[in-house]
Amino acid sequence: MTEATDRSEPPSRAPPSLLDKADKIAKIFATAAIPIILGVGGWIIQTTIEHDKQESARIQQDQQRAVDKDKISLEYVKIAKDILTSTEKDLPKELTTWSWRLIDGVSPIKFAKEDLDRLIDRKERIPTPSTVSSFQSLADEYNRMFKELILAVENQKVDGIVDKVIANKVRYSEIESRTGVPWFFVGVVHYLENGLDFQKYLSNNDPLTAVTVHVPKGRGPFATWEDGASDALRISGLIGATDWSIARILFRLEAWNGFGYRRRQVNSPFLWNCASYYTTGYFVSDGAFDPAAIPERCGGAVLLKRLMDRQLIANQ
Known part of the structure; x- marks a missing residue:
C-alpha cells in the first residue's frame, strides 16, 4: 500500500489592490525623491544663510553709513562752532549765516524762527567762556550773557518746565524758610539735578533712603526731601x-555743577542749554566729558529768564 502524500495546491493569491500599488509606488518615489529633497532642502538652507549674510551685511553697512554721517555732521558742527566763537571782527555774514543754519539744522532742539533770523541778521557769535572761576572776573560776563540771551527753543517748552517748578513752590518755600536760599533757586537746582524728583537727594540724584554714592558722597539717608535739600544747601555754603x-x-549755579566746561571752552549747559550760547559737549557722568553729547534738560539761566519774563520772580 503506497503511502499517501499531500498533493493539495497552495492557496490562490488575490490580485494586488490599488492600495497596494499605491503603497509600492509611494515607496519607490520616496526613495528616489530623497536626494532631490536633500538637494532642494540644502539649496533652501544655503539660500537662507546667504540671504541672512546679505541682510546682516546690509544692516552693518547702514549702521556704518549712519556712524559716518554722524561723524561728518559733528565735523561740520565743529567748523560752525569755530566760526561762531572766532574773535575775528570782520567775519563775512555768509559764514555766520551758514553756521547758525547748520547748527539749527542738525540740532534736535530748534531755534524759534524769529530768534534764528535775529541771530543771523545781527551776525551774533557764541561767546567763549573765560577759564577763570572767580565771581569778580565773571560777573560782567554773566550779566551780559543773561541780558542778551536768546532761546533756542519755543517759549512753550520752557514754560512747561517753569509751570512744574511753580507747582512745587510751597515745598521750595519751606526750604527758603529753613535756609534763606530763595525758593526759585531751589526749584531750578531741583529741576537741573534730578528732574523735580522728590525721592532723590538734591545734589546728585541718589535716593534719599540710602547713603549717597555720588559726589557729594556719604550723605544721608534722610527722612524727607526737605531734610536732604537743606543738607545739600548747607554743605554748598549757601545758607x-x-x-x-x-x-x-x-555763578552759584555754575559752581554747583562745576567749572570743568570752561577748561574745555564750552559754555556750561547747566546754565545755557536751550539758549544760543550752547551747542554740544556734556559731562555724561562724573569726570566723563563727551564733546558730541547734549543734555536733555534746559539750563538754569533759561528757566530764570522765563521766570522773570513772566513776572513770576522779580528781576534780580
Whole structure:
C-alpha cells in the first residue's frame, strides 16, 4: 500500500489592490525623491544663510553709513562752532549765516524762527567762556550773557518746565524758610539735578533712603526731601548768603555743577542749554566729558529768564 502524500495546491493569491500599488509606488518615489529633497532642502538652507549674510551685511553697512554721517555732521558742527566763537571782527555774514543754519539744522532742539533770523541778521557769535572761576572776573560776563540771551527753543517748552517748578513752590518755600536760599533757586537746582524728583537727594540724584554714592558722597539717608535739600544747601555754603543778584545766582549755579566746561571752552549747559550760547559737549557722568553729547534738560539761566519774563520772580 503506497503511502499517501499531500498533493493539495497552495492557496490562490488575490490580485494586488490599488492600495497596494499605491503603497509600492509611494515607496519607490520616496526613495528616489530623497536626494532631490536633500538637494532642494540644502539649496533652501544655503539660500537662507546667504540671504541672512546679505541682510546682516546690509544692516552693518547702514549702521556704518549712519556712524559716518554722524561723524561728518559733528565735523561740520565743529567748523560752525569755530566760526561762531572766532574773535575775528570782520567775519563775512555768509559764514555766520551758514553756521547758525547748520547748527539749527542738525540740532534736535530748534531755534524759534524769529530768534534764528535775529541771530543771523545781527551776525551774533557764541561767546567763549573765560577759564577763570572767580565771581569778580565773571560777573560782567554773566550779566551780559543773561541780558542778551536768546532761546533756542519755543517759549512753550520752557514754560512747561517753569509751570512744574511753580507747582512745587510751597515745598521750595519751606526750604527758603529753613535756609534763606530763595525758593526759585531751589526749584531750578531741583529741576537741573534730578528732574523735580522728590525721592532723590538734591545734589546728585541718589535716593534719599540710602547713603549717597555720588559726589557729594556719604550723605544721608534722610527722612524727607526737605531734610536732604537743606543738607545739600548747607554743605554748598549757601545758607546765610545775602547777594542774590542774577550774576551771583548764575555763578552759584555754575559752581554747583562745576567749572570743568570752561577748561574745555564750552559754555556750561547747566546754565545755557536751550539758549544760543550752547551747542554740544556734556559731562555724561562724573569726570566723563563727551564733546558730541547734549543734555536733555534746559539750563538754569533759561528757566530764570522765563521766570522773570513772566513776572513770576522779580528781576534780580
